[in-house]
Amino acid sequence: MKIIVARSVGFCSGVSRAVTGLLRVLENRGTTYCLGEIIHNPQVVNELKTRGMIVVTRVGDVPEGGRFIIRSHGLPLDIISEAKERSLQIFDFTCPKVKKIHTLVSRLIDDGYFCYIAGNPHHPEVQAILSLTGSNGIVVEQEADAVIKPHGGRGALVVQTTFNPHRFREIAGKLILLSKETLVCNTLCEETLKRQKETAELAEKTDLVVVVGGKKSSNTKTLYQIALEHTEAAHVETPDGLDASLFVGRKRVGVVSGASTPRKTVQEVKERIESIAKSLSRV
Ligand code: SF4
CATH class of the missing domain: 3.40.1010.20 (4-hydroxy-3-methylbut-2-enyl diphosphate reductase, catalytic domain)
Structure with a gap:
């Protein structure tokens, strides 16, 4: 055979950066909190737990002033605000490729676009991107869900970095056919x-x-x-x-x-x- x-x-570059960064923080400063698992790999998560990482399900579970990491998927704006209100020491390991989407989406919203996000609505990366759109964005998981939202401005489509490219193409195709103008931004990793x-x-x-x-x-x-x-x-x-x-x-x-x-x-x-x-x- x-x-x-x-x-x-x-590891991809974003995961490697987050895991290496967290290991450095654990080694130099001690116990550090993470909202949800730092990556979707139970063996790596268990290893990091033995070195002092504590996984929480709410920011409210991190003690005031505690060390807190933002994982490679990024975090929604309201959670980052809550972490700041609790004076947490934040170490931001959002993947630079995901950060680029954040910058792009913020600019699109400022320019008056309605933002469509092709992706899984339950995925933390998608939830963080959606939080940047205020009430001017929706998540579209499949072609059948792609509908044009009534909005004064134009529409723009971005995509979750790890989404299925075929589904992204189907969603883009449907939005283009339904609208006079849709700006399609390929943000796949x-x-x-x-x-x-x-x-x-x-x-x-x-x-x-x-x-x-x-x-x-x-x-x-x-x-x-x-x-x-x-x-x-x-x-x-x-x-x-x-x-x-x-x-x-x-x-x-x-x-x-x-x-x-x-x-x-x-x-x-x-x-x-x-x-x-x-x-x-x-x-
Ligand atoms: S976007 Fe996601 S898959 Fe791509 S390098 Fe960053 S963390 Fe890795």
Whole structure:
């Protein structure tokens, strides 16, 4: 069995920046609070907890003046205001690519545009972007939900960095047809797009793709869907999720990873597949 690992695996630049930054704060200053999990990877989150990160579900649970990080997805304006009111020491690790969307959306709103955000309404990145639109923005998750909102100005569309590009294209197409003028801003993350392209290419030439990443990770789930469009696929968080029966009769197996999966976990998955391959060859 040949095992081919994609070129782009391990943390993306935004996740790497947030995790490295948090580790520095934990090491130099001690206990630090995070609203929700810093990344969608339970193994990394548990490791950071052992080093002093405390995950809270409300800003109100952070003691006055405590250290508080903004994760790579960013945070809605009202939560940042609440953190400031509680005099928290804020360490902002919002990914620069997400920050760019914040700047763009603020400018569009100032210029009188109504903002459509293609994305998952429950995703924290989308909620943070929506908070910048006041009452002049909505989230559109699928083509069927794309309707033009009555608004004096023009419409503009942005997209969640890790959203499915095909769905973004469908939503953009519908809004363009429904309106006289819609400004379409492609704010998809190039690093995510590169992983998606590599996944499709790998899936074309293998008979199974193993996608390594958190079960709640949006970008990992998209990679899994893309792999499934071309071949068989399995989504695992760690090597323990691999079942030997999955590899019976396989000749070429691809391995890809989500943006919040450490390179070390990908290597462990590869080694487990190699060991399964060896034991199958002896049968
Ligand atoms: S996937 Fe892209 S936008 Fe999201 S954190 Fe990583 S680099 Fe930033």
